Amino acid sequence: MQPGKIIVGAMRFADEAAAVAAVRRAIDYGFNYVDTSPCYCYTSDEVNSERWVGKAIDHPDYRARVMISAKCATGNGGFGLGEFEGRKGFGVRTAAQFTEVFDQSRRRLGVERFDYYHLWTTHTKEQFDEAFKKGGWYDGLLSRRDQWGTLGITTHADNDTIIRFLESGKFKTVTLPLNVINRVRMRTVEYCRENGIAVIAMNPLAGGFLAADNRLKELALRYLMRLDNVHVLVGFQTVEHVEYAGWIRDTMPRYGKSAGEILAEVDSLIDAQEPRCTACGYCLPCPQDITVGACLSYYNIYHYMGLESAKKAFRDKQWEDGLRLDRCVACGQCESRCPNGLPVVSIIEKAKEALYG
Numbered sequence: 001m002q003p004g005k006i007i008v009g010a011m012r013f014a015d016e017a018a019a020v021a022a023v024r025r026a027i028d029y030g031f032n033y034v035d036t037s038p039c040y041c042y043t044s045d046e047v048n049s050e051r052w053v054g055k056a057i058d059h060p061d062y063r064a065r066v067m068i069s070a071k072c073a074t075g076n077g078g079f080g081l082g083e084f085e086g087r088k089g090f091g092v093r094t095a096a097q098f099t100e101v102f103d104q105s106r107r108r109l110g111v112e113r114f115d116y117y118h119l120w121t122t123h124t125k126e127q128f129d130e131a132f133k134k135g136g137w138y139d140g141l142l143s144r145r146d147q148w149g150t151l152g153i154t155t156h157a158d159n160d161t162i163i164r165f166l167e168s169g170k171f172k173t174v175t176l177p178l179n180v181i182n183r184v185r186m187r188t189v190e191y192c193r194e195n196g197i198a199v200i201a202m203n204p205l206a207g208g209f210l211a212a213d214n215r216l217k218e219l220a221l222r223y224l225m226r227l228d229n230v231h232v233l234v235g236f237q238t239v240e241h242v243e244y245a246g247w248i249r250d251t252m253p254r255y256g257k258s259a260g261e262i263l264a265e266v267d268s269l270i271d272a273q274e275p276r277c278t279a280c281g282y283c284l285p286c287p288q289d290i291t292v293g294a295c296l297s298y299y300n301i302y303h304y305m306g307l308e309s310a311k312k313a314f315r316d317k318q319w320e321d322g323l324r325l326d327r328c329v330a331c332g333q334c335e336s337r338c339p340n341g342l343p344v345v346s347i348i349e350k351a352k353e354a355l356y357g
């Protein structure tokens with residue numbers, strides 16, 4: 001079985017009933033890959049996404065039609081190394097910790113084997129090296145070789161760092177933030193296309209805030225559906241969300257616009273004459289580890305479209321170090337690299353006022 005274009009993200013369910021209904025509806029729609037983790041929807045060992053997905057697939061008909069992906073991390077979800085927090089899958093630093101978390105996921109999900117397993121939330125070289133040290137995460141994974149199929153990595157790192165991870169040759173998939181207003185990792189997408197590594201696009205609706213506008217929501221999903229070798233990880237909450245994604249998929253063959261035309265329409269919706277950041281990513285790296293394009297994407301939507309939800313989404317995502325625009329020291333390095341010749345430092349000042357104000 002090969003993963004379909006749309007992947008079921010199991011991180012946003014309100015409760016077990018909603019999860020079971022949505023996952024089963026998704027499988028009935030032919031969405032054949034469910035991505036979960038030990039910490040999604042976690043309240044206790046009994047109340048969490050893995051348990052709920054396990055309930056949804058606890059039927060031979062559903063189980064036979066879906067692939068299951070699970071994961072755990074050496075890190076803490078952000079950019080640091082984690083203290084071991086096995087129940088949530090963070091800070092997995094030894095092979096023994098790995099097998100404990102791996103078996104916990106198998107138990108919660110009620111599966112013998114994972115079709116996919118991911119080195120999760122790996123954003124830095126330090127986190128990556130920790131996984132591959134002797135007696136660490138990767139050795140634990142190898143000790144369970146008959147219980148998983150394909151290895152992937154999940155990361156928010158910059159292009160150079162991700163490509164270095166992938167050059168290890170260990171991964172067949174990479175899950176990274178990618179959406180119609182955050183395309184800073186397109187160089188990695190291109191690398192993956194050339195090297196036979198599947199891309200799983202997380203944050204397709206920019207943490208949900210693109211969904212606040214119906215036209216943007218549709219364009220955002222259609223844009224990703226148009227990209228070769230890219231799968232779209234949608235964090236479903238309800239059966240209606242599943243049905244909407246099914247409608248998008250089913251109407252793509254007769255949808256006339258190319259990816260470029262979709263981008264042009266998104267630009268036209270963002271009504272502004274002045275030059276704007278296109279989130280191309282060429283201004284990286286920033287000495288303060290700020291992902292300028294991603295930050296300014298939130299600013300563009302907030303400022304030019306008046307979507308309050310963009311401001312909230314930006315603030316909610318402050319745990320993601322790349323979005324800490326408040327750490328900008330106005331050194332101007334990004335401005336000197338911007339191929340669009342933007343006055344980036346002054347735009348950042350305006351964005352800080354707008355997004356933190």
Ligand code: SF4
Pocket residue numbers: 285286287288289290292327328329330331332333334335345348
């Ligand atoms: S001006 Fe700010 S965002 Fe740009 S490189 Fe310097 S610190 Fe980073």
Ligand code: SF4
Pocket residue numbers: 276277278279280281282283284292293294296334337338339340342344
């Ligand atoms: S500031 Fe310039 S270089 Fe940086 S992401 Fe935006 S358009 Fe690209």
